[in-house]
Amino acid sequence: MSAVSAHPTVSVVIPLYNAQDVIWETIHTVLKQTWKDYEIVVVDDGSHDDSGHIIKDFGERVRYVRQENGGVAKARNRGFAESKGEYIALLDHDDLWDPAKIEKQIAVLDTRPEVGMVISSVVHIDQDGKRLGGVDSPYKPDHEFATLFVKNYQPTPSAAMIRRTVLQQVGGFDERFHSAGLDDHEFWTRIADVTEIANIDEPLTFHRNRETKPREIALRHRxxxxxxxMKRYGHDAxxxxxxxxxxxxYLADMGKYAVGQGDxxxxxxxxxxxLGISLLVSWNAKALWRCLSRLVRSYI
Structure with a gap:
């Protein structure tokens, strides 16, 4: 890629924070793409390592923007504002792509105007880039709202490509939820509200597993x-x-956790x-049984 188009088809938005050990590889995973009409926008969220110097070594191939630390949601939104592409591809600073990822996702968006976002299957890798387990492809496009929530599932951001028109419609990531770790998940539900989401069932994204949240924090965030x-959709029966x-x-899982901690x-x-909520939606026999069985076991 010798020059960046003034009106690229795709903008690759990379939020960056203290990633000097991995950012070079991440940038190169974009430079190796078979689709060449793109721009790379890196938003440095106040790094205090050598990440910025590494980015500057790429010269005009990468647009580098630096801001005070405000979290990944703010960095992504800044990247959206700075970008020019018809489509936006998210890429976290330590994730990687298959060389055909952009090309295959553009093919979906170009031929299916009803689709506003396309995601790919994901391979999880460790800090050294070694593969962990199988391919993560749980998305079911015929049940957008349910799939985006059940079992706390959410698309890996690096697997997503979004139409700019859809992004303008939903308004980007809500920065209020960043501290609670909910900005990604809340964003996907808004997208599912306004457009169809397509899935390419191929492992085109490689997600580097990071430290996970403690069980209690993850549950409370859920x-x-x-x-x-509930506040947003309370009117929809x-x-x-x-x-x-x-x-x-969720309450059954919290109960199980509390009992496991001896409380x-x-x-x-x-x-x-x-149990009370399950009785309100009595057709939910599974949750009702879980609450009853765990309640009984807690007395034993």
Whole structure:
């Protein structure tokens, strides 16, 4: 890629923070793409290592923007604002792509105007780039809302390519939710509200596994997201019923966690709350049984 087009088809937006050990490889995974009409926009979110110097070595091939530290949601939104492409491809600073990733996703968006976002299957890798397990391809495009929430599933950002028109419609990532770790998940649900999402069932994205959240924090974030979505979709009977199911299962999981930590009283409280919700949506026999069985076991 010798020169960047004034009106590229694709903008690759990379939020960057203290990634001097991996950012060179990530940039090169874009430079090796078979599709060449793109721009790379890197937003440095206040790094204090040598990441910025590494980026500058790429010269005009990469547009480098630096801002004060504000979190990945703010960095992505800045990248969106700085970008010019018809399509936006997200890429985290330590993830990698198959060389045909951009080309194959553009083929979907160009031939299916009803699709506003396309994602690929994902291979998880460790810090050394070694493959971990199989291919992650759980997305079911015929059940957008449910799939984006069930079992806390969310697309890996680096697997996504989005039409700019859709991005303008939903307004980017909500930076208020960054501290709670909900900005990605909340963003995907808004996209699912306004457009179809397509999945390329090929492992075109390689996601480097990072440190995971402690179990309790992950559970509480899940509960907070349910509450956020309940406020948004409370008027929609189908979605409200679905979210109540998720709330019941969340409370059952919180009860199980509390009992596992030795707090039987708190655990029973969660189980009873989940049981009450399950009775409101009595067709949800699975969640009802989970609450009952865990409540009984907590007394044993």
């Amino acid at each position: 509960g907070l997201l349910i509450d956020i979505l 189908r979605k409200r019923r679905y979210l109540l199911r998720q709330k019941a299962e 039987f009283q708190q655990g029973r409280g969660y189980f009873l709350a989940g």
